[in-house]
Amino acid sequence: MKYYIVTYGCQMNVHESEKLAAICEKMGYTLAEKREEADLIVFNTCAIREGAEDRVFGNVGALKKLKKQKKDLIIAVCGCMTQKETTANHIMRTFPFVDIVIGTFNLPNFEYYVNAVKKGRQLEILESGEIDELVPYKRTSGENAWVNIMQGCNNFCTYCIVPYVRGREKSRSEENILKEIREVVAEGKYKKITLLGQNVNSYGKDLSPAVSFAKLLKDICQIEGDFKLWFMTSHPKDLTDEVIDVIANEDKILKDIHLPAQSGNNRILNLMNRRYTREKYLGIIEKIREKMPNCRITSDFIVGFPTETEEEFEDTMSLVEQVKYDSIFAFMYSPREGTVASKMEEQISQEVKQRRVNALLALEKKIQKQEGKK
Numbered sequence: 001m002k003y004y005i006v007t008y009g010c011q012m013n014v015h016e017s018e019k020l021a022a023i024c025e026k027m028g029y030t031l032a033e034k035r036e037e038a039d040l041i042v043f044n045t046c047a048i049r050e051g052a053e054d055r056v057f058g059n060v061g062a063l064k065k066l067k068k069q070k071k072d073l074i075i076a077v078c079g080c081m082t083q084k085e086t087t088a089n090h091i092m093r094t095f096p097f098v099d100i101v102i103g104t105f106n107l108p109n110f111e112y113y114v115n116a117v118k119k120g121r122q123l124e125i126l127e128s129g130e131i132d133e134l135v136p137y138k139r140t141s142g143e144n145a146w147v148n149i150m151q152g153c154n155n156f157c158t159y160c161i162v163p164y165v166r167g168r169e170k171s172r173s174e175e176n177i178l179k180e181i182r183e184v185v186a187e188g189k190y191k192k193i194t195l196l197g198q199n200v201n202s203y204g205k206d207l208s209p210a211v212s213f214a215k216l217l218k219d220i221c222q223i224e225g226d227f228k229l230w231f232m233t234s235h236p237k238d239l240t241d242e243v244i245d246v247i248a249n250e251d252k253i254l255k256d257i258h259l260p261a262q263s264g265n266n267r268i269l270n271l272m273n274r275r276y277t278r279e280k281y282l283g284i285i286e287k288i289r290e291k292m293p294n295c296r297i298t299s300d301f302i303v304g305f306p307t308e309t310e311e312e313f314e315d316t317m318s319l320v321e322q323v324k325y326d327s328i329f330a331f332m333y334s335p336r337e338g339t340v341a342s343k344m345e346e347q348i349s350q351e352v353k354q355r356r357v358n359a360l361l362a363l364e365k366k367i368q369k370q371e372g373k374k
């Protein structure tokens, strides 16, 4: 019996697919080299961008023929897309040959669903479970080991679907994280450990007693071994001076901070519900550069947010010019159903968004050339 997993979206999904792979192997499946050989095909989906959803629909639809030839093939669609009820219903209606449709909250019950399909049983909707800490991940990212430290997000940025599909912030216990990292280090083949969370800087606020992200970083650095530590993603409103100090003082932590700004204009930042201003953001950059002059700094930007004027877009350009990032990711705003921003009037035309994203990327290229950055 063989399994095949198709993963879309962010590192969090890549890492969750490592857990799904481990669950499949625990059930006795081995990895198939291509989907045609598989008895179990899993699509671990992403809901952040519309394009990703369309690709999933296309790829799931293409399996209709295979399912006809191979009656026992089990097809599962899970992840962020299927956490949205409307999308889950759409998949079940449009692709009746799909056996399992479950959202992120139900991933811990994946084994139950596969076994139920195999036994021809009616699937029951289970309460969301806890990820089984005892099933080890099947790590697939070379010398880098992803370590998830928390799930969900409490921020509700108005363009983002994550809090709706991944729920509120839920931190793993520090004890379990340290245990996992000790095991990863003991294996001796991982040179880099990357902590993952939608908003790592608010790690541990929900634990009792609370544990700060700064403390977690310091405690991980106490683990003996030859490894470098990195983390993503940071929210500027939660990146404290204490965390900056820990990064600066601990040799094991890479001097490389990804700090999404999203916009350089205060009115747009407010509409995005980012809860920091351009001035506060620049203050953080100044602190980082003061403590770590050679720190690599990268960022994400969204252009063409509803109502964004040319002048407001120019503020984003001037922020990029001012910070001189090592690298940026620039995206055109795309409305996600169910978010506050998708209902805002004055959506910006595709043509304008395209022009703005091109201008921002051209500026980044020019700065990198001038500064000799890569």
Ligand code: SF4
Pocket: 153, 154, 155, 156, 157, 160, 161, 162, 163, 198, 199, 235
């Ligand atoms: S911080 Fe904002 S953009 Fe990031 S996951 Fe949370 S809601 Fe989405």
